Amino acid sequence: MKALEIKNLVKQYTNGPLALKGVNLEIAQGDFFALLGANGAGKTTLINITTNLVNKTEGTVSVFGNDIDKSREEAKRVVGVVPQEFNFNIFETVLDIVCTYAGYFGVPRKEALNRAEEVLTKLELWSKKDAKSMQLSGGMKRRLMIARALMHNPKLLILDEPTAGVDVELRHGMWNYLRELNVSGTTILLTTHYLEEVEQMCRNVAIIKQGEIIKNDSVKGLLNNMESQNFLVVVNKLRDYESIREFKISTFDENTLEVQVMAGQSLSKLVTDLAKLEMEVIDLKPKNNRLEQLYLNILRS
Ligand SMILES: Nc1ncnc2c1ncn2[C@@H]1O[C@H](COP(=O)(O)OP(=O)(O)O)[C@@H](O)[C@H]1O
Numbered sequence: 001m002k003a004l005e006i007k008n009l010v011k012q013y014t015n016g017p018l019a020l021k022g023v024n025l026e027i028a029q030g031d032f033f034a035l036l037g038a039n040g041a042g043k044t045t046l047i048n049i050t051t052n053l054v055n056k057t058e059g060t061v062s063v064f065g066n067d068i069d070k071s072r073e074e075a076k077r078v079v080g081v082v083p084q085e086f087n088f089n090i091f092e093t094v095l096d097i098v099c100t101y102a103g104y105f106g107v108p109r110k111e112a113l114n115r116a117e118e119v120l121t122k123l124e125l126w127s128k129k130d131a132k133s134m135q136l137s138g139g140m141k142r143r144l145m146i147a148r149a150l151m152h153n154p155k156l157l158i159l160d161e162p163t164a165g166v167d168v169e170l171r172h173g174m175w176n177y178l179r180e181l182n183v184s185g186t187t188i189l190l191t192t193h194y195l196e197e198v199e200q201m202c203r204n205v206a207i208i209k210q211g212e213i214i215k216n217d218s219v220k221g222l223l224n225n226m227e228s229q230n231f232l233v234v235v236n237k238l239r240d241y242e243s244i245r246e247f248k249i250s251t252f253d254e255n256t257l258e259v260q261v262m263a264g265q266s267l268s269k270l271v272t273d274l275a276k277l278e279m280e281v282i283d284l285k286p287k288n289n290r291l292e293q294l295y296l297n298i299l300r301s
Pocket residue numbers: 013014015016017019037038039040041042043044045046
């Protein structure tokens with residue numbers, strides 16, 4: 001059984017872009033899957049179609065075997081979604097927010113209260129149950145969004161950029177919680193533009209670029225594409241570097257070299273080699289951020 005099966009998904013926004021250009025995607029039950037892509041790539045559109053918030057133009061989507069058109073209610077029931085933006089009533093209490101939401105899925109109030117205690121405790125929000133949501137910190141609000149999405153025990157949890165705007169410490173806490181959830185059987189799909197998040201948590205990944213999936217692989221497989229990274233190295237004076245064989249070097253501008261550094265190669269060795277040729281390194285930085293570099297490596301391969 002596939003947790004999510006998307007076939008030839010096309011989305012043309014009225015008076016807007018062709019946001020999805022025939023996307024095919026399968027997520028296995030139990031997977032921890034990342035949809036990785038830059039801003040505007042189409043991640044939120046794909047999620048909003050899956051959760052029936054946006055109409056698709058073409059294609060089919062089914063969640064645990066439930067087609068989102070033919071079995072809309074069942075398809076909704078098996079999914080919990082944490083949207084990119086906070087969208088709860090700021091005057092409502094934490095407990096009311098999660099229990100009211102459970103009500104939409106037909107969970108009786110008494111059962112909802114039990115479930116709320118369980119979920120809010122896990123997400124370290126139980127002590128805040130009577131606080132109005134406006135009184136919560138940013139990290140707590142984010143956890144409240146997750147708690148709410150879990151109230152009806154979904155089999156697939158979808159998180160749209162869950163850690164955007166969340167500080168590093170809270171991010172790690174959230175990762176741990178999501179891992180635990182996954183281990184106890186919940187299939188997870190998250191979107192992100194942080195490669196780090198994918199490396200830390202996910203098993204499989206698809207990269208979406210301008211509405212197209214350009215890569216669909218295990219995270220391990222993907223990271224093989226990261227074996228090299230290009231650096232820009234500013235030196236005091238450019239001299240002949242032909243004798244350095246260990247690194248692939250080219251001239252970038254009048255005092256900058258572009259150097260390809262393979263995984264396992266040492267940057268300090270590069271600095272030493274250059275110093276031997278009387279090139280003093282003044283500055284050294286990655287030419288592209290890691291995600292951009294990854295795209296370049298994928299497009300080249
Ligand atoms: N409601 C909308 N109307 C028109 N265009 C939209 C709408 N929502 C998103 N878009 C456009 O569709 C493309 C994909 O957006 P989105 O799915 O939000 O990307 P992402 O979540 O990866 O940042 C972008 O070009 C965006 O401007």
